Amino acid sequence: MKRNLVITAALALLATTAASAQTVNVKATVPFSFIVGRSTLPAGEYTLKATSNGQIVELRNFDAKINQLVLSNSCESRTGTQSKLVFHRYGDRYFLRQIWTEGNNWGHEIPMSKREKEIAKSFSTEDVVLLAENH
Numbered sequence: 842m843k844r845n846l847v848i849t850a851a852l853a854l855l856a857t858t859a860a861s862a863q864t865v866n867v868k869a870t871v872p873f874s875f876i877v878g879r880s881t882l883p884a885g886e887y888t889l890k891a892t893s894n895g896q897i898v899e900l901r902n903f904d905a906k907i908n909q910l911v912l913s914n915s916c917e918s919r920t921g922t923q924s925k926l927v928f929h930r931y932g933d934r935y936f937l938r939q940i941w942t943e944g945n946n947w948g949h950e951i952p953m954s955k956r957e958k959e960i961a962k963s964f965s966t967e968d969v970v971l972l973a974e975n976h
Contacts, residue, residue, distance in 0.1 A: 865891040869973035875935040913949035924973040931964035
């Protein structure tokens with residue numbers, strides 16, 4: 842009986858943690874084109890929202906009529922963070938890597954694509970952080 846109670850409590854804690862990682866609703870102006878998965882997206886204003894399961898993030902740019910879905914993993918920061926997008930920069934190429942929402946230690950991380958792994962062999966990585974606003 843005690844074992845079932847401990848397992849139930851642990852599952853409830855995991856569900857709460859996963860739910861907090863799923864909350865994404867931010868807006869950011871990206872001043873450069875960037876790569877997400879297999880797509881290169883133009884500079885512009887983007888809204889980013891997590892879908893109901895939390896693993897898929899929707900990127901929208903209404904001016905360019907872009908609606909891109911991307912698979913993400915949850916990631917954790919030891920400190921509270923502000924709403925921001927983190928890009929990996931290799932030369933003049935930018936790859937969206939992480940999405941964070943203000944006040945949340947859990948964020949979304951975009952797995953490295955095959956294309957990014959190839960480019961990373963020839964260039965050093967620089968993190969570029971763009972502040973976003975809650976939407």
